[in-house]
Amino acid sequence: MSTATEQRTFDSLNPASGVVVGTHPLHDAEAVGAAVESAGEAARWWAGLGFERRKRRLLDYKAVLTQNLTRIATLVHEETGKPIGDATLETVLAITHLDWAARNARKVLGPRRVSTGMIGLNLAATLEYLPLGVVGVIGPWNYPVFTPMGSIAYALAAGNAVVFKPSELTPGVGALLAELFTQSVPERKVFQVVTGLGETGAALAGHPGVRKVAFTGSTATAKRVMAACAANLTPLVAECGGKxxxxxxxxxxxxxxxxxxxxxxxxxxxxxxxxxxxxxxxxxxxxxxxxxxxxxxxxxxxxxxxxxxxxxxxxxxxxxxxxxxxxxxxxxxxxxxxxxxxxxxxxxxxxxxxxxxxxxxxxxxxxxxxxxxxxxxxxxxxxxxxxxxxxxxxxxxxxxxxxxxxxxxxxxxxxxxxxxxxxxxxPSLPFGGVGESGFGRIHGADGLREFARPKAISRQRFAIPGMNLTSFSRTPADMERLVKLVTFLHGRRKS
CATH class of the missing domain: 3.40.309.10 (Aldehyde Dehydrogenase; Chain A, domain 2)
Structure with missing residues (x-):
């Protein structure tokens, strides 16, 4: 287990040998707050790029990850102890999910017209999904690339900035993922990492500038994260244990x-x-x-x-x-x-x-x-x-x-x-559970929508004479016509 030192750092260890793999900052609440604040500014810039420009940058990030596949897998192997082949496989899967999220974000989240029905015949209705702002991701150690990237990639594709707190057992992997991202997006701190122990994660989950938290870990820890989120009514997607x-x-x-x-x-x-x-x-x-x-x-x-x-x-x-x-x-x-x-x-x-x-x-x-x-x-x-x-x-x-x-x-x-x-x-299938395995979904269209807020817009195209229903000037005759229309449309029972 990694331990904090007097220099406010902690070590990640190779679990097979006990050898120190890396030393990382023990970020406190103040450092987490600074990261969230700068991420808020970055989020506005990133959202303003629009789907197409975000897609190009995310696909470039995908290429950077692929070019560094051996480097990533080696670090995963060192921090988790898993074989290089398994570390490579999880990184490849993460790359394919990043590709899918980047290519499908506009189709899933972009504006589209929806039917208004007969009552809304004079209206035009559109639905779109807008970025939340800053998403906090708290990741696990067992799949330190694949699992958190299932939230990070989809949150980024949806137009959010991300502050990622990796497990204290695999902080180097998280830091490397963020470092490689800057090669594709150097202008703003769109994807940042804060490292530390449980207190760091609690500071992230409880920060009022975080608009959603994506957590992966034990059911017991999820309940503590949920309690931290409750202070600000911050929504949570939780992927917990299984049997x-x-x-x-x-x-x-x-x-x-x-x-x-x-x-x-x-x-x-x-x-x-x-x-x-x-x-x-x-x-x-x-x-x-x-x-x-x-x-x-x-x-x-x-x-x-x-x-x-x-x-x-x-x-x-x-x-x-x-x-x-x-x-x-x-x-x-x-x-x-x-x-x-x-x-x-x-x-x-x-x-x-x-x-x-x-x-x-x-x-x-x-x-x-x-x-x-x-x-x-x-x-x-x-x-x-x-x-x-x-x-x-x-x-x-x-x-x-x-x-x-x-x-x-x-x-x-x-x-x-x-x-x-x-x-x-x-990549097109949602991932998540029920009961003590958590709630919410990552991956697929549901995963993209998880990190966006639906925005409904209705626009009146023309007025309908005698159907001015949302006005104090409406008459009994207006309501009579409404009742006749509703009876015609919906009053016949089906056998």
């Missing part, structure tokens, strides 16, 4: 389902909010699936296929969940309590774990997975929906219609069918 389930149908491709389950559970050391933590398998194929799963899990190596646990305290949570599962009658078919060996955790596959155990109900955020046999898909769906989280989910089935029905019935913001976490890589 995502994968359902395996009797006619599923078991090899593909097992491969997806292992990747969803073990990649990035299991430190993925939309990672697979629970699997429910129809009993007819349970034994075959479990054999496929254990073979693959046994072949996965911590320190090679995935890195260390980035946040040291998380190993205690993982150990507690494994111990609780085993104490309540669960079986470890791969790994076990001995798999937790900080800073690494080896793959753990647990079966027969009671549904009331912490390993099933709480977010583990480690390379562990629980597998349970169910009699029917209905039972699998019931158990999938029985937790307080509702972020993502996965269905493996050979029946497209049945899979779609299950996907719709999952109490989650996103579901992947015959793939894992694929929705995150589709």
């Amino acid at each position: 995502d389930a994968l359902i395996v149908d009797a006619d599923a491709d078991l090899g593909a389902a097992a491969d997806a389950a292992i990747w969803g559970a073990m990649s990035n050391s299991g430190q993925t909010c939309v990672g697979v933590e629970r699997v429910y398998v129809v009993e007819r194929v349970y034994d075959d699936f479990l054999r496929e799963l254990t073979e693959r899990a046994t072949a996965v190596r911590s320190g090679e296929d995935y890195g260390p646990i980035t946040m040291p305290a998380q190993t205690d949570v993982i150990r507690r969940h494994v111990d609780d599962a085993l104490a309540k009658g669960g079986k470890a078919v791969v790994g076990g309590a001995e798999s937790v060996r900080p800073p690494y955790v080896d793959p753990v596959v647990l079966t027969d774990v009671p549904e009331d155990s912490s390993a099933v109900r709480e977010e583990t955020f480690g390379p562990t997975i629980t597998v349970r046999k169910v009699a029917t898909l209905e039972e699998a769906l019931e158990k999938s929906n029985a937790v307080s989280y509702g972020l993502g989910g996965t269905i493996f089935s050979g029946n497209t219609r049945r899979a779609m029905e299950l996907a719709r019935a999952m109490l989650t913001g996103m579901t992947a069918i015959n793939s894992v976490i694929s929705f995150a890589g589709v």
